[in-house]
Amino acid sequence: MAENAYVLGAQASVGAWLDHPVGGPLLRELLQRSGTDPERLRPVHRFALSRLVEMSRGTVTEDMITGLVRRVAAGNTPRESPTTNLPAEAESPQGPPARTAAPRPEWEEKVTEGRFDGKTVIVTGAGSGIGRSTAVRVACEGGLVIAVDISEERLAELAEELHMWDLVTVSGDITDDRVVARIVDAAGDQIDGLANVAGIMDDMTPVHEVADEVWHRVFSVNVDGTMKLMRAVLPAMLKAGRGAVVNIASEAGLRGSAAGAAYTASKHAVVGLTKSSAFMYGPSGIRVNSVVPGPVITGIEARFNSPLGAERIREGMAIMPEPAEPEILAASITFLLSDDGVNLNGVILPSDGGWSAA
Numbered sequence: 001m002a003e004n005a006y007v008l009g010a011q012a013s014v015g016a017w018l019d020h021p022v023g024g025p026l027l028r029e030l031l032q033r034s035g036t037d038p039e040r041l042r043p044v045h046r047f048a049l050s051r052l053v054e055m056s057r058g059t060v061t062e063d064m065i066t067g068l069v070r071r072v073a074a075g076n077t078p079r080e081s082p083t084t085n086l087p088a089e090a091e092s093p094q095g096p097p098a099r100t101a102a103p104r105p106e107w108e109e110k111v112t113e114g115r116f117d118g119k120t121v122i123v124t125g126a127g128s129g130i131g132r133s134t135a136v137r138v139a140c141e142g143g144l145v146i147a148v149d150i151s152e153e154r155l156a157e158l159a160e161e162l163h164m165w166d167l168v169t170v171s172g173d174i175t176d177d178r179v180v181a182r183i184v185d186a187a188g189d190q191i192d193g194l195a196n197v198a199g200i201m202d203d204m205t206p207v208h209e210v211a212d213e214v215w216h217r218v219f220s221v222n223v224d225g226t227m228k229l230m231r232a233v234l235p236a237m238l239k240a241g242r243g244a245v246v247n248i249a250s251e252a253g254l255r256g257s258a259a260g261a262a263y264t265a266s267k268h269a270v271v272g273l274t275k276s277s278a279f280m281y282g283p284s285g286i287r288v289n290s291v292v293p294g295p296v297i298t299g300i301e302a303r304f305n306s307p308l309g310a311e312r313i314r315e316g317m318a319i320m321p322e323p324a325e326p327e328i329l330a331a332s333i334t335f336l337l338s339d340d341g342v343n344l345n346g347v348i349l350p351s352d353g354g355w356s357a358a
Contacts, residue, residue: 010050116143125198127154133330139165174225191236202263222266278346287345294352
């Protein structure tokens, strides 16, 4: 058993751990203590075990991963320490059957030097995930980035990372008209692009259980915030006779099986706002498109506050592809923001690994 155990380290895949005769029970035990169902890791089974620290937002720590590696190297098993109420799938040494899928092709981000030279682009949600990756990509390709996020701390980290590039940070809530005014002031007279990335998830509740607070907050950020930023930047774009807006929707903007009622309705609204604006402003030289992400490794948090919602949404996610890195979504967004997307207007672009085709 030790001969099999030593090959498992923090960089071994989650799938390798779950399928290992020693590592599998150990990992399931750790997940149980952290309140996580091992089945939820199946979509990320090709990711390194160490990525759980980032993906779990601290529920699984680096010390836990280090301890797990040590235990599997020593050939320890959960039977040597008391465990109870393991999930049903953990009772079988093999666990639930993994989906058969070809490995995701290796992808390396390639910066197109000068693609945004002389352009000013506003990116919301720039402190983490897709927004951060988009801000980094635009800055590295020569653009002046107005990076917007509700977290001053995350923006400070971004500014430090991009200290050699043109970056202006604005912290605040995009639903606040005063914050929106500060964003436009920071951009100045020239606004060439807007990436509306900022958004929040709901708690997966169906409509008969959705709380007014959840409904209003999700719509406030996902719809009102998106609309307010568009409304604020369009006068400058109309004056210049050019501009590009990219709104981030979601698979929940195309289907009913990806989230709760509030988030699903809000992202359908983003799709409608995008199409209406593309029609209205196309003749004025302004392109308005939307990117529809599938599963992505980001800081956005989803909670299941409804048994019915959890049961139904997890069924819908059975065909979900493995999550993509935020940089992959940034590639789609920056393409539409750039002049490379010259003939694209009103496009709802699924960047989802084929999920929307299922």
